[in-house]
Amino acid sequence: MPFPQDPIRIKFVLSFEDWLEARLYRPRNEKERQALQADYLQFSAERRYFKADINGWIYTFSGGQAEHSWNHMMEFAKYRHTFVLMTMRGHYVLPHSALEKNELERLSTWLQAAMNDSIPPESLADPDTIH
Numbered sequence: 001m002p003f004p005q006d007p008i009r010i011k012f013v014l015s016f017e018d019w020l021e022a023r024l025y026r027p028r029n030e031k032e033r034q035a036l037q038a039d040y041l042q043f044s045a046e047r048r049y050f051k052a053d054i055n056g057w058i059y060t061f062s063g064g065q066a067e068h069s070w071n072h073m074m075e076f077a078k079y080r081h082t083f084v085l086m087t088m089r090g091h092y093v094l095p096h097s098a099l100e101k102n103e104l105e106r107l108s109t110w111l112q113a114a115m116n117d118s119i120p121p122e123s124l125a126d127p128d129t130i131h
Contacts, residue, residue, distance in 0.1 A: 007053040008106060012098035016040050022082045022093040026037065050094055052107065057085070059092040067089060073114040085106065 019040050020026070021070060027033035048058040058070040067086055077084040085092040112118075 005054055006106065007051065008068075008099070008103045009051050010094075010098045010103070011047060011049050012094055012095060013046065014044060014095060016045075018093065018097075019044050020080050022077075022084050027103075035125050044089075050098075052094075052110065054110070057092075065089045066092065070110060070114040071122075073111070076111050076115065083111070085111070089101075 004128065014022075016037055020071075021035065027036055030103060045106055046062045049058075051058045051060075054070075056072070058068075059066045066089060068085075068089075072087045072089075073085065075086045077086070081096055083094045084095070085094070094107070099107065
């Protein structure tokens with residue numbers, strides 16, 4: 001299968017349920033759930049932007065903008081409703097629901113290639129080249 005070339009551009013707000021899943025939080029009672037929801041509303045209920053292409057990705061949120069080449073990937077997790085991209089500089093959560101089927105397939109291909117060190121050499125550009 002050819003390496004995907006088309007970029008992904010999405011805007012989303014991470015839901016409380018997706019936020020819990022990505023952090024592996026499982027509130028034990030309603031009081032704990034309400035405390036976690038207060039944290040979510042204060043720090044994480046915001047519009048986010050994710051842009052990716054064969055060179056890497058850009059993740060924008062209230063804390064700023066993180067730009068990464070695919071070779072910055074240390075690990076990724078694929079949960080039931082979210083992906084978590086992990087680098088030395090942070091963790092970046094993407095809900096599956098924000099992506100169309102073909103975008104999910106492209107992202108999965110890029111993530112698998114990054115983790116298997118099979119990113120085409122011409123794709124290992126500096127983050128400045130991410131379109």
